[in-house]
Amino acid sequence: METNDDQDIERALLAYGERIRFRQQLAQIHAGLNMESMREEAGLYRDETVQPGRIRTFWQTYRTTLAVAASVALLTTFGTIFLYRQYQQSHQQQQQYSLLRRDIQAIKSSQKQLLNDITGRSRALSVNPGQVAGTGFLLTADGYFITSNHIVQEADSIYVQSQKGEVYKARVVHSDKEHDLAILQLREDSAFQPLPTVPYSFDGRSSELGERVFTLGYPREEIVYGEGYLSSGTGYRGDTVAYQVAISVNPGNSGGPLLDERGNVIGIISAKQTTSEGVSFAVKTNYLFKALESIPSDSLKGIPLNLNRKNTLVHLPRKQQIKRMQSYVYQVKVFKHEK
Amino acid sequence: MRRSSGGVLLTDDELLIGLASGSDAVLTQLYRRYFPMVLHFVTSNSGSEDDAKDIYQEVLVVLYEKVTHGSLELNCQLKTYLYSVGRRLWLKQLAQRNRHFINDTEAVVAVDDDLTDHEERNRQFDLMTDSLERLGEPCRTLLEDFYTRHLSMQDITEKFGYTNADNAKTQKYKCLQRLKRLFFSEYKQ
Numbered sequence: 001m002e003t004n005d006d007q008d009i010e011r012a013l014l015a016y017g018e019r020i021r022f023r024q025q026l027a028q029i030h031a032g033l034n035m036e037s038m039r040e041e042a043g044l045y046r047d048e049t050v051q052p053g054r055i056r057t058f059w060q061t062y063r064t065t066l067a068v069a070a071s072v073a074l075l076t077t078f079g080t081i082f083l084y085r086q087y088q089q090s091h092q093q094q095q096q097y098s099l100l101r102r103d104i105q106a107i108k109s110s111q112k113q114l115l116n117d118i119t120g121r122s123r124a125l126s127v128n129p130g131q132v133a134g135t136g137f138l139l140t141a142d143g144y145f146i147t148s149n150h151i152v153q154e155a156d157s158i159y160v161q162s163q164k165g166e167v168y169k170a171r172v173v174h175s176d177k178e179h180d181l182a183i184l185q186l187r188e189d190s191a192f193q194p195l196p197t198v199p200y201s202f203d204g205r206s207s208e209l210g211e212r213v214f215t216l217g218y219p220r221e222e223i224v225y226g227e228g229y230l231s232s233g234t235g236y237r238g239d240t241v242a243y244q245v246a247i248s249v250n251p252g253n254s255g256g257p258l259l260d261e262r263g264n265v266i267g268i269i270s271a272k273q274t275t276s277e278g279v280s281f282a283v284k285t286n287y288l289f290k291a292l293e294s295i296p297s298d299s300l301k302g303i304p305l306n307l308n309r310k311n312t313l314v315h316l317p318r319k320q321q322i323k324r325m326q327s328y329v330y331q332v333k334v335f336k337h338e339k
Numbered sequence: 340m341r342r343s344s345g346g347v348l349l350t351d352d353e354l355l356i357g358l359a360s361g362s363d364a365v366l367t368q369l370y371r372r373y374f375p376m377v378l379h380f381v382t383s384n385s386g387s388e389d390d391a392k393d394i395y396q397e398v399l400v401v402l403y404e405k406v407t408h409g410s411l412e413l414n415c416q417l418k419t420y421l422y423s424v425g426r427r428l429w430l431k432q433l434a435q436r437n438r439h440f441i442n443d444t445e446a447v448v449a450v451d452d453d454l455t456d457h458e459e460r461n462r463q464f465d466l467m468t469d470s471l472e473r474l475g476e477p478c479r480t481l482l483e484d485f486y487t488r489h490l491s492m493q494d495i496t497e498k499f500g501y502t503n504a505d506n507a508k509t510q511k512y513k514c515l516q517r518l519k520r521l522f523f524s525e526y527k528q
Contacts, residue, residue, distance in 0.1 A: 009519040010486070015404075015460070016467040017487025022403050025363065026396045029370045035388070041375030042382070045444060060443065 132334040135217040135256035135269070136160060136184065137325075139292075141195045143187035144305050146288065147255035147332050148270050149175045152182045160186060160330040163223050168192045170332075173299050176291040179241055179283050180270050183295065187303065199324045200257070201311035203264035204286035206233060213245060215269055216322065217256035218331035225322055226253070228278065230266075235281040236273060242281040243267050249280045255332060258282040263313025263321050351417040359406045370399065373418060377425045380444055384429065394432070398425045401457045410456070415448045423450045463526070470521040478514035485511060 059066075132155075136147030145160065152158050158170045168191060170184040186192045207230055214227040228247030235242025245258060249272055258267035267282030292305060313321045349357065349368060357365025374395055381391035398421050405411035413420055422445040471479045477499060484490040484498065496507040 005519055005523065006515065009515060009522060012463055012467055012522065013482060013486040013515075013518070016464055016471075017483070017489075018407070019400060019404070019460075019464055020487055022400060023396065025366060026370065026399055029367050030392055030396070032367075033371065033374070038371075038375050038378055042379035045376055045379040 134254040134332045136330050136332045137257045138198055138328045141197050143185050145184040145186055147182050149177055149180045149182040151255055151332055152334055155334040157335045159333045162330050163326050174295040179287040181291045198308045198328055199312045200263045200265050201309055202285050202307050203266050204289050207266045212261050213258055215256045215258050216329045217253035219250035219252035241287055242283050245280045245282050246278045247280050263311050355406055373421050381429055394425050394429050397428055419446050419448055423448045427454055466525055470518055473521055474518050482514055
């Protein structure tokens, strides 16, 4: 142990001395260097190695960044290709869809022109230039009223005009954006007189394909009758909320009732497909029920909303059905801020 | 590139053998051959010429001590090895100066083990410097004369005015024992 330590300390001392000696030797050699020629040679390194060196350095310094960038680039590329293909696949329908939106725009513009006709006749309608019009009908004789949400959304004020020309102010009780339904109340306008019980009832069951259907609406100032048949149990692009109906409707028909042969309301007209003739859509009555259920009770302000269950149109011929219904279908006029 | 100003151009092996045998001429040739590389590396990575000198001499100390201990395993060109060691040493310096980016100009090999050894030897060296400091005179000079300046016992006897060489030897032995205590009390912790 003792001798081991002795050897160790001697070795350490020798190494220590050796390093001092070596360093002195180095210092001596360095002192004898021609620094000028060393610098020159160092400059040659620059010329020779900087080019590949710079690339390598760049790589080593930025490889993490580069990896991230490359991943992002890859993702973006494939993402774009994927999205583009998706777009191509759905392109046809996309176009129809956007046209469908424009269709709603068309309601506005066509009804703006309509406004020119009526300006002289109705004091209320002459005030505001920005407006939209559609159709709606009574849910109950005491003033509950249904129309399409896209007609009354962002409205400043809503008026409904009966087939006889009586105008009432309406309040939005509930709007269901998801199913494009809006429930209004007319009774707050003191001029509104409750009508006899509504002649039609509401049928939430799924209707059969081929069912003969008809509608009443206000694509223009006069009430217009249209008839057709139920062509599909689903709506635009497989939308289960709506039916597809082969019926001729126009801007302004939105919110109108869709009735079957016996006079049951099976849907509410909402939109049409512009690329095909006679392809219209109506929100199923079942979703009207759902919308009614979701109305908070205080929105009703104590007026119960009970749908008519007794259908008095069943055995009537069509002309009589229409005649009985006319006074329950209203034109909806909406005033908005001009955007 | 490997132009050397005059003299025979030695291979890596010849350089290493010459270095181990302590040849002044070989060391000079080695020094001159690769200093420009390190000079360029350090000065193009925010160092001065003095920094380059310090780094390069440290690199050569590493190489020299590895060679003399027979523990050098060279798996690449000597140039690459020297560059790699210098690079690591300079990186460490830069880290102490809070800089981290360097521009490489040469290929790099892993020299971690070599530098761990080197740091251990640095610790020993610093500890020895410190121990000799604390040992005081005349012991320090006596030991330095014998072990680092390689004076003979006769020279030392005369220099320190001992009556005879045996006396000097006894004195040296006592000094060595004291140094041993100082050194190992720290080193073995």
